Amino acid sequence: MNYREIDISAWRQVGEGGNGKVFDNPSDPGVILKINKKGLDTLEFAQKEYNVSTAVRKLGLPVPEAKEIVRVGDSYGTITEKITHKKSLSRICHDEPERIEEMAELLCARGKELFATPCDTTIFPSRKEQLMNSFEKVRFVSKKNLSVLRAFAETIEDKNTCIHGDFNMGNLVLSADRSFWIDLDRFGYGNPMFDIGHLFQICNTYASMRQVQGIFHMGEDQLHRFWDAFAKAYTGKEDHSEFDRLAGKFAAMDMVLCYEFHKDNLAEQIFFGVIIKRLIKKFYV
16 A cells, blocks of 8 residues: 655654654644654554554544554654644643642543443453563563562453553643543553553652653652542542552553563663562562
8 A cells, every 4th residue: 555655844843752753734734743763663553553543533532533644754654633732731740730630630530431431352452461471471570570470460350441551641632621542552451450550650660760751741759749649539548558559560560561562672671670670579579
């Protein structure tokens, strides 16, 4: 199939996230162009993003409409409906830090709606199945710790409801009084704690990392504040220590799932090995 080629010089960069860059074009104000970073700028990945976005939209969830796949030199990208005057929750938290608790409660509310939506299990993957497959590839966990993780994984209740896969304050955007989910390439179905463990990882385990702070435009204290407000809203309790322990266990599962979502990078594996050892010591022992 031939894909329309885009002259990138006619476009201007308007955003950048963990996976790639976003551009708009003054002569076509109703759309944006997303090009993923090197290694994720393939036709296969663009097709996956396009198909996932289209399928999620059919579930009735609020996502921008995917328009087409395009070529940009040797890379591929996607043209998507432009949500005007939008801001991610993380950007709002940066610009108006007094609203961190409000944004955390909003992510909680929209997350609960997501987690209550039945997923099309014929199209989307089971996160637990992906996890169990990842256990066969893990190289950065000792046999003893691996058996601890496996034992917990086997107890996870599988569910057929939607989960985002990259659930965080940067992937829910607001436009006026409407909200939209973005960056859906890890979308699937399963226990909502997979998503919550991922958020816990960002707001706690990774909170001191400058790279993470840069991605989410929030400092370490702000990330901690966000988690505290989210956990209180999700549990309805001031004391969410028990919830934190469960989220910490799923954060370790999030590390194992790197084999599903990351390239096999040696330096990254070493880093994951250090982090997962800390998580096991803190939340499993």
